[in-house]
Amino acid sequence: MxxxxxxxxxxxxxxxxxxxxxxxxxxxxxxxxxxxxxxxxxxxxxxxxxSRKVADGDRIRLEEPVTFADGYVGQEFIVEKRGRRLVLRTPESHGRYWISRLMERQWQIVPTTKVHKTIFA
Known part of the structure; x- marks a missing residue:
């Protein structure tokens, strides 16, 4: 009411x-x-x-490409966590972008092979 x-x-x-x-x-x-x-x-x-979780370094792919103010059109990004804020880096040019309401949008994590550091005793 x-x-x-x-x-x-x-x-x-x-x-x-x-x-x-x-x-x-x-x-x-x-x-x-x-x-x-x-x-x-x-x-x-x-x-x-x-409520989806995304980690620093994850690669995400948006359902639809996004056009930014500088003219860049992107659909796949690498997540950089800066405190509670998520910044998206382009895989090609290392440009950094922010997308409003990212967690409400349709996207999925792209499976990638992660190389772990090897320590020899």
């Missing part, structure tokens, strides 16, 4: 936004309403995307 619009909104009205916190989803009662079930599914998918 809103202070400017006293109409009660429910999930059965076909909500567009799907960013409900898990704590609220846990409070909802079972339903068979098609709109409500779709909205709950989209909320869970959104929560799963945002």
């Amino acid at each position: 809103s202070s400017t619009n006293p109409t009660r909104l429910t999930e059965t009205m076909g909500s567009c936004e799907a960013n409900c916190p898990q704590a609220i989803l846990d409070l909802l009662t079972p339903t068979e309403n098609e709109h409500a079930l779709d909205w709950r599914r989209r909320c869970v998918e959104s929560l799963e995307r945002r």
